[in-house]
Amino acid sequence: MSLTIKLQLVSHLNINHNNNHANKLIKIKNNTFGNTLNFLPKPTFGNNSLTVTKKSNNKVKRRMQGNFMIKSSLIEPDGGVLVDLMVPENERESKVLEAKSLPNVKLTKVDYEWVHVIGEGWASPLKGLMRENEYLQSLHFNSLRLNDGSFVNMSLPIVLSIDDETKERIGSSSNVGLIGPDGDIVGILRSIEIYKHNEEERIARTWGTTAPGLPYVEEVIAPAGNWLIGGDLEVLKPIKYNDGLDNYRLSPKQLREEFDRRKADAVFAFQLRNPVHNGHALLMNDTRQRLLDMGYKNPILLLHPLGGFTKVDDVPLDVRMEQHSKVLEDGVLDPETTIVSIFPSPMHYAGPTEVQWHAKARINAGANFYIVGRDPAGMGHPTEKRDLYDPDHGKKVLSMAPGLEKLNILPFRVAAYDTKVNKMAFFDPSRAKDFLFISGTKMRSYAKSGENPPDGFMCPSGWKVLVNYYESLQTGEASQQPVLSS
């Protein structure tokens, strides 16, 4: 069987219209299914050629904007309406002028990521940085109560801190302007509320530890001010990072449009912050098969790498994106039923608390199935020789969490390298000795040393991306360059 898929460039608001590679198609071998696919010769990071096509986009736009809007069959966003805080283009100029007249708050890189997250509605129904009422509910209950008495999940406090000097400068102003890391006006925060930032309590309740060395705490909370400022957000400028990956940053609205365009009757999300190996691919393909067996006709995979702040020893976003593109080029995943996009949230490494956020945000993007693995969003304890979280708590807590009832949680089946058939396979405890577990640490040590993992662990072109990255890192280390996380 030979499938011909034409992957072209979408004309979404945030996506570059001019790209030379967009219509060049070549035939490549789909290693997993034995199909020959027409595919881009090289995924171009300036365009998200892996996800969306131009062809039907106008139709989608008509459907969403016209009088004859068709109701999507996708899962409802939390609160019923997808939040979109981008100010219409014709109002921006005057609001930027207004913002310039207001006391301002300078955003850090991570603050900017949160403005991105909230502005596009990943945290729907949240419409701004949290006021104390929302902060306390998030901290104590991992959920927000809506006016109708129902709950939506909200496990991470999404807050903005300010220092004493900024608080004084704001004085009695009701609104403040938000300044991006590049110095431009990004937005306005209205009807603000300033309240105390008890860092110790926030850390303890979010991470379940106050041990020194938590990456998000060191990056964001330790240097933060004594106050939190909440309010309604208006975004005045499209959020860009100018890192060549902006076109992969599809908003929940854009993803929903694309799922609708593809007539998805199920969307299953796979959150990751690591390279994709063939065990992951096996799991994703198996999940699709299970959904087909359940009677779904067209389940679509949202392969959704996290793009915000990550700890320094994680593989950076650009390298991961290149690796993911190789996996799709190699046909390990089927591009026809896969969308690769970047989830703009920063990473907390807060285990069972954070995995709820990862799942909840994907509801807003239209996913009704969520794949959860061992120790999601976990890490080693920063000061003790053990996992920070019980590796099973993530999936247990996810299955209990208020506000996630409508999401189907799919626990990860354990995949390992089967030495009998030389490929990744689901672990069979009856012949445990045949299986080789290759941890993330082990994988990195292979790549660092230039040693190849066993055949069939990862597609060779994807592996090459990692090897190159670690080589460049060693060169960089030799020349005393600090390693920056994405």
Add this chain to the structure above:
Amino acid sequence: MSLTIKLQLVSHLNINHNNNHANKLIKIKNNTFGNTLNFLPKPTFGNNSLTVTKKSNNKVKRRMQGNFMIKSSLIEPDGGVLVDLMVPENERESKVLEAKSLPNVKLTKVDYEWVHVIGEGWASPLKGLMRENEYLQSLHFNSLRLNDGSFVNMSLPIVLSIDDETKERIGSSSNVGLIGPDGDIVGILRSIEIYKHNEEERIARTWGTTAPGLPYVEEVIAPAGNWLIGGDLEVLKPIKYNDGLDNYRLSPKQLREEFDRRKADAVFAFQLRNPVHNGHALLMNDTRQRLLDMGYKNPILLLHPLGGFTKVDDVPLDVRMEQHSKVLEDGVLDPETTIVSIFPSPMHYAGPTEVQWHAKARINAGANFYIVGRDPAGMGHPTEKRDLYDPDHGKKVLSMAPGLEKLNILPFRVAAYDTKVNKMAFFDPSRAKDFLFISGTKMRSYAKSGENPPDGFMCPSGWKVLVNYYESLQTGEASQQPVLSS
């Protein structure tokens, strides 16, 4: 107006039937209302003469047990049915024999208090020590989801820890016997589940800090084992402390019977672990008046001192109970509309997390109004010079908490000593300089030094109880006796 109230002894299961003082009545002056009350000459701690009368008890029993049961108008217990885990008397002997044949777990004093709490249904619908499923929901969401999808509040993990040796001894047994601090069989835990006790995470998520010096952590968690054991509880022996106060320990069922007997159409609970001063009394009387103004005909006050573990510098339970009885004798509170009883829970000092437990347990006892003050269940930070919790968070969190929607939260109005009229009065910010704030610390320092507080701060006989206590303490300290908390 002169009211004649006959306070007699109730014949509840746990209440001493033989008391010489029970029917002796004298007339005393009701200082607050100017009424003359017939009252007991001296509240006797062997009987809870302050709360219940014999007269109507048989009728209540008939109502509750007979075919013609009358539906109570009191608030429903959480989960709809009040849990009662006391095994019927005729089954106890055989179950005690069974318990003796099982692997056993020895309870600490605080474990025993929790068995009391669960066994009587204060934690309804919880039917035993928490299994991991309940523990995780409590820790992460401060609530438990019921089968119908609704939530009940459950903010504190109610768990039993065991050490490695006990876990090994239990082996594969499904049930264990529970041994009280005095060596007697207390109950059976059935269909047990043993899971890891991550003390750091439990402490951080419950207290919002891991600083050393938290009283409950030092008393209970630090010496605890590596495992938690959950299961369904059967109580085989009435829980007694033999401290002369057992008859004040009314179960939620007994309290509900008494509220019904008094035809309460509103029950307002006042949790405390401190002596009652006239500011408290003002607040309680004012609350009753507000409830009458709202249209309730017979609001009853549940004055409900906490009787379990408290920190070493709190006033011990027996002293507090004696002090409370003086307050009622003096007529500062109206015995006709007040029930004094002991809440058997141990104290966590976990602020906004714990206040939910305090409120939730009172729902189960029939209270539909809950008075909440500044910094409920709070304390000073153990290692920093500040309150551990924001003093306003308790009432805020209480008003947001899942599962407490049906409870009416009544925020404490601030009372202080009004030097213009020489009594406790609600603070009037327009003449702030006339008011004197007497903190708990200040009150204790008065009592310790033998100095009298301003007239009208506390009824003189109640004050005398405190002075005597601190005098005895100093004598004790002089003879090197350690001070034990109740």
